[in-house]
Amino acid sequence: MEFIVAKDYDEMSRLAxxxxxxxxxxxPTCVLGLATGSTPIGLYAQLVRDFExxxxxxxxxxxxxxxxxxxxxPEHDQSYRYFMEQNLxxxxxxxxxxxxxxxxxNPDHEAACAAYEQAIxxxxxxxxxxxxxxxxxxxxxxxxxxxxxxxxxxxxxxESTIQANSRLFDSIDDVPREAYTMGIGTIMKxxxxxxxxxxxxxxxxxxxxxxxPVTPQVPASVLQLHPDVTVIVDAEAGAQCA
Ligand code: GLP
Numbered sequence: 333m334e335f336i337v338a339k340d341y342d343e344m345s346r347l348a349x350x351x352x353x354x355x356x357x358x359x360p361t362c363v364l365g366l367a368t369g370s371t372p373i374g375l376y377a378q379l380v381r382d383f384e385x386x387x388x389x390x391x392x393x394x395x396x397x398x399x400x401x402x403x404x405x406p407e408h409d410q411s412y413r414y415f416m417e418q419n420l421x422x423x424x425x426x427x428x429x430x431x432x433x434x435x436x437x438n439p440d441h442e443a444a445c446a447a448y449e450q451a452i453x454x455x456x457x458x459x460x461x462x463x464x465x466x467x468x469x470x471x472x473x474x475x476x477x478x479x480x481x482x483x484x485x486x487x488x489x490x491e492s493t494i495q496a497n498s499r500l501f502d503s504i505d506d507v508p509r510e511a512y513t514m515g516i517g518t519i520m521k522x523x524x525x526x527x528x529x530x531x532x533x534x535x536x537x538x539x540x541x542x543x544x545p546v547t548p549q550v551p552a553s554v555l556q557l558h559p560d561v562t563v564i565v566d567a568e569a570g571a572q573c574a
Pocket of ligand 1: 368369371372466467472
């Protein structure tokens, strides 16, 4: 594992965007696993600038997002599909039919999840998976549990995640209680993994996830077992790891 402490959010975003840009340059047909949340917004903005400067192209790439709320349509302004359209897909040359987000509008969770796993397998797997980190160590929506879920599946969100994500909705009652997420197995199959975390409120979980014991109670800790992981945090999030 490579653990990098950037001086601030902008440097973290730049370094993380550089990793993704390098993947696109080395293999224009690369398959990117993407994440939502506040943390990657800066790195997506940087990738858009790189695209506008003619340095990178997504024209031959494919993308798979980690997760999506169950019950939200792609047009809902809090759906992860909408987030991706606003922050990246709508601003670069990615081919829309090669962008994938779990189908939150499909109430048949078994069909939605199986189709997602199949689509990832069909393109030969994910080359580089980007991850944010939840305050409880969740990755995607894999919440602390007794074991590591393997494949894309339906999850009930924990109270703390509902609380954390309610800042983006009109009221806490509007936050969906369920989501579709790649499993830990899906994530671990990616050939490379890039984790970003920022802010003092992530300092404790960054330390537990990457320097504590590997346990499904801290889902991100499993990444310590992956052969190609880069973690990029800002100084505040890395404060307990000096
Ligand atoms: C959400 C997402 C995760 C994300 C996490 C952290 O619950 N499902 O994929 O990594 O929150 O988000 P943020 O970057 O806003 O702290």
